[in-house]
Amino acid sequence: MTAFLFNDKRIMKTLTSLLFAVLLVLPARGQSLGNDGEANTITKVGTTAAQFLKLGVGARAVAMGGSFVAESSDLSALYWNPAGLSKISGGALSLSTTQYLADITYSYAAVGIGLGSMGTMAASLLYLDSGDMEVRTVSQPEGTGERFSKQDMALQLSYAKALTDRFSIGTTVKYIREAIWHSSASATAFDIGVLFTTPYEPLRLGASMSNFGPKMQMSGRDIIFSVDPAQNQEGNVEVVNTEYLLDRFPLPLVFRVGLAWDAVDTANHRLLLTTDTATPNDNSQYVNSGMEYAFRELLALRMGYRNRFEVDGEQGLTWGVGLNMRVDRTTRITFDYAYADFGRLEQTHWYTLNLAF
Secondary structure (H helix, E strand, C coil): CHHHHHHHHHHHHHHHHHHHHHHHHHHHCCCCECCCCCECCCCCCCCCCCHHHHCCCCHHHHHCCCCCCCCCCCCCHHHHCHHHHHHCCCEEEEEEEEEEHHHEEEEEEEEEEECHHHCEEEEEEEEEECCCEECCCCCCCCCCCCEECEEEEEEEEEEEEECCCCEEEEEEEEEEEEEECCEEEEEEEEEEEEEEECCCCCEEEEEEEEEECCCECCEEHHHEEEECCCCCCCCCCCCEEEECCCCCECCCCEEEEEEEEEEEECCCEEEEEEEEEEEECCCCCEEEEEEEEEECCCEEEEEEEEEECCCCCCCCEEEEEEEEEECCCCCEEEEEEEEEECHHHCEEEEEEEEEEC
16 A cells, blocks of 8 residues: 555656646747747737736746746735635735836735635736836927826736635636826726646646736827818818827737646745746747745745747746745735846846735
């Protein structure tokens, strides 16, 4: 009997390694190689609206390369996989911010509460602000004296429930708004996710679909101008208000599937390995991978790699640390930091504060 259990565990570990390998090489399929040895993949980069929805959430997830769909267990689950909310049994609060590229401020705030057998509910806000910029025109390239800004936001309401001790499902409804100067666009979208603990308990499988919704179209007084419809004729209406016809663009829909494996899990040490593959509607398929080492659940060291196999991508190495402190029997505070490399675009630094009570 002992020999059987030993062989069974060895087989499951082998299968786990194979599953990780499949996720790592999956994006390479469908990409043909040209004469120069590079992938000839046609993408649709720049064809979707609300690009801020692709930035990620939470310093812990970012430090692990964004491979979080099967590990989502805190309020960042509202972004990666809403099914992960089912792991929250009490109350929780999360605040996160980063000074993104080009001095853009990107912040996230969320609150959630466990409802016992009824499941878990949470609400969150994603907010991006470019800061003030000079209004420049062809005739006044040095600036008109006016200033404008780009501001994006997403209000999210999520619900998750554990249907069994191994299977959870979650969904999110979100209101999305983009605004630039005096023009804006809005839409309502949905996320859905599932989380499954396999019979080999250290291994978890997660999948999610994010940003399923209608196309967005900008409108506002910035696209209205006055024109004389017949400049060569007298006596006609000299001023007619006209509006530019703007295109409608889809949301950045993405499907993620991933694995999380507790390779080591003892009283003092825990080693977590994760990997995701993502299929977006505006880029090539890519893989995220990460790892987390925790000592006595007090100090965590993390590392990952983002967007591997993405065509012409600049994202890459990530790393970070986390400090987990217990205030009393029911209250715990976590501080997380992440560093994310963007190649020629330099790097970003992420900070997150989590409170569980």
